[in-house]
Amino acid sequence: MNKIQEKRSIRAFMLSNVMAGLEGSIVATALPAMMAELHGIKLMSWVVTIYMLLMAVSSPIWTKLAERFEYKQMFVLGTLLFTIGSLGEGLAINMLMVIVARALMGLGAGVMIQLPFVIYGMMYQADERRRVIGNTVAAYSFSTIAGPIVGGLIVTLLDWRWVFFINIPIGIYMAFIVWKNFDLKTDHTKKSIDFAGSASLSIAVIAIMLHFQMMGNAVINLPLLLILLVVSFLFFIGFYFAEKRAVDPIVPLELFKNPSFIAKNIMFFMQYGFFGFYTNYLPTWGQGVMGATALVGGMVLIPSAIMLVIGTRNVNHLIQKVGEKKTIYIGFSIMVLGAIFLFSLPEHASIMMLFVATAILGTAFGIVNITLQVAVQESVAKHLIGAATAVNALLRTMGTTLVLSGLSIALNRTFTEATAHNPKLTTTLLNQISDAKALKNIPVNLIAPLRHTLFNGMHLLALISGLLLFIALFVNWLDPWKKGLE
Template identity: 60%
Template sequence: MNEQQKKLSTRAFSLSTVMAGLEGTIVATALPSMMADLHGIQLMSWVVTIFMLTQAVTSPIWNKLSERFGFKEMFITGTSLFIIGSLFEGMSVNMPMLIVARAFMGIGAGAMQQLPYVIFGHLFAAKDRRRAIGKLVASYSLAAIAGPLVGGLIVSLLDWRWVFFINIPIGLYMISQIARHFKIDLHLAKQAIDYLGAFLLSLMVIGIMLAFQMMGNLVINWKVISFLLIGAFLLLIAFVFAESRAQAPIIPLLLFKNPSLMAKNALTFLTFGFFAFYTNYLPTWGQGVVGVTALIGGLILIPGSLLLMLGARSAGWLTEKLGEKMAVSFAVGLMAAGALGLILLPETASILWLFILGGIMGLSAGLVNPGMTVAVQESVEIEHLGAATALNTLIRTLGATIILSAMSVALNQTFVAAIATDKRLTLNFINKIADSNALKSIPSNLIVPLRQVLFDGLHKLAWISFILLLLTLVINIIDPWKKAQR
């Protein structure tokens, strides 16, 4: 590959992460139109959940298939599935068809999100890799945050089906660029695929994610959750047994004996959980506590998005100046400062402070994520680079899901306690307080106490975030930051 081919391939791989990140959130503003057209509001949550589940569980599987059959071939296969899913989702005539098509999109997105990180791990030296992966992280994160805005524009100007149809020409263009310009053969293994391990891992992750998502419901069905968690634990035992005997395990168990790798996975789990917290709850803080419109609430994330891109592009420079370990400590410390800012923020604070704190959080996320991905890859031998990257990608999703679900439990407890204390308050009123358009249906004498309840709940989540980030700093200090011999 010459430099021009490498540049064009890198751009195409970056575009794939944009599409995967965008698709995870773009349906948020399209859902009401989709439900009205397909009459399936009772299945609405599955439109989001099935994509996230299939994307998460297939990431390690795509890596193993790529090692066996070729990264270029599997990337094109995954993108093709994404395109086919987009086509049928846009053509859906009922909810079951929509959900099945969305599952195919998630499977394809697993390849589109995961494989570029592994390919860049083989394609670039460490210094250039930080820059390249920084662009991937920035592209994915910015797309995920911009998804609702893009979805709203498409639905307003065209139709909800174009949220999915628009993926088809972009995906075909991306496939053509990779087919023409990516010339490196990355076949790394010829062993049989660990189908049993892939099957057990998939079921286990699905059980864990569903259980923790259900914990975020106001009414928690502990019987179902217990069943899912016990089943996941039994699947874990079976998975370990199967992997210890597999010729080419989908996730080699020796990775779990690498203390530096496991420390970085813990860092990833916690920092992505914090990222999920601030992107999901900061707009709610603005709308429900400060009282701004939905448009202004959405704009709260814009400074974070822009500074996230700046942070991702500056991560390599910061690492050169401070060293890897200190650079991560600085970035996590900046995250903790953002969380502390939310803790210290009074209920009457100006919306400007949320814009500032959102910018700080976005900048810190951009600084920490590229360095952590490269550090994960450098902590293992070259033959385990793909498996370690896939495991780290899976842990990102689990971190966001589990921590966000735990925060939902804490928030719901605050609401339940407030309703029990003040009989004038209801859950319906609490739901409406975060919607500026619904304020007129709330008695004027309840607006202040309702905002106080929401403020107390979000304040509690800020404390949880701050404590988790302090734990992250401790883990980074303990981490030996050892690199594998190559």
């Protein structure tokens, strides 16, 4: 593989992250039209959930398959699965077909998001790896923010099905570029596939993620939550024993004997939990509390994406001056300042204050994310880079999902207390206050108390999420920051 082929391959890997990231957010704009045509509002949540679940649990499996059957083959296979899923979703005639197609897309996205980071770990030294990973993360972040805007334009000008059809030519082109240009020589030994470990890990993770997601519902099904918790516990135990016996385990247990690897993954978990808060709730804060339109509310996250690029571009320089551990201290400290800034905002603050907050948080996220991403790979021996990167990707997704579920519980509790004190405030009205178009349906005398209730809820979430950052700072203090050895 020459330099030109390498550059073409890297651009294709970046595009894969853009597509997978775009798909995670663009579907939200297509959902209302999909539900109207396919009459599937009761299954609507599964359109998003199945994609995220299968993307998360498939990452370690794809990584292990790539180690056995070559990275190029698995990347192309995953991209084609994503493309076939896009075709199936665009042609869907009912919700069952949509959900099956989304499952295929989630499996493919597990490759498209995860495998490039493993490949970077195999190909590049630390400084160059941080640069390439920084570009990829920046592309992914831009795509998730651009998703609703792009989706809105497609649905308005064409049809919701084109949200998925547009993936097909791009996916085919991307698979062709990688197949034609990419070649990473690795030592592949034909070991038995860890089917027991793969199955038990997948079931355990899906069960625990569904458990926490359902805990965030307004109405909680306690028997089902208990069943999911028990299933997850039993399969995690099964996973542990499967990995102890496996010839080539999907997740080598020696990773969890490495205190530096564990510390960095805890920090990642906390960081992505906070990231889930500010990317999911700040647009609601802008619309529901500050009265901004949906367009302006969505634009609140744009400074975050821009400053994330600036943060990633300056990481190498910062590390050369102060070292990796101090760089993490600096990044998390900036993030804490952003959280304090949010918590100190008065109820009637200008929407511009949220733009300032996301700019601060984006800068910090760029610094921390890239430093930790490379540090996770460097904390293990080279033959464990694939498994370490896959575990890290899974824990990042779980961090976002589990923390968002906890925040949803806290917000629902705030709403319950508010409606108990003032019967005129209802959950329906609280849901409508974030929609500028629905304001005309809300009695004028209730708008102020509804916004006050939502403001209290946002403040509580900012406090809870900010505490995660202090935990991360403490864990960084404990982290020995040792490099992996061969």
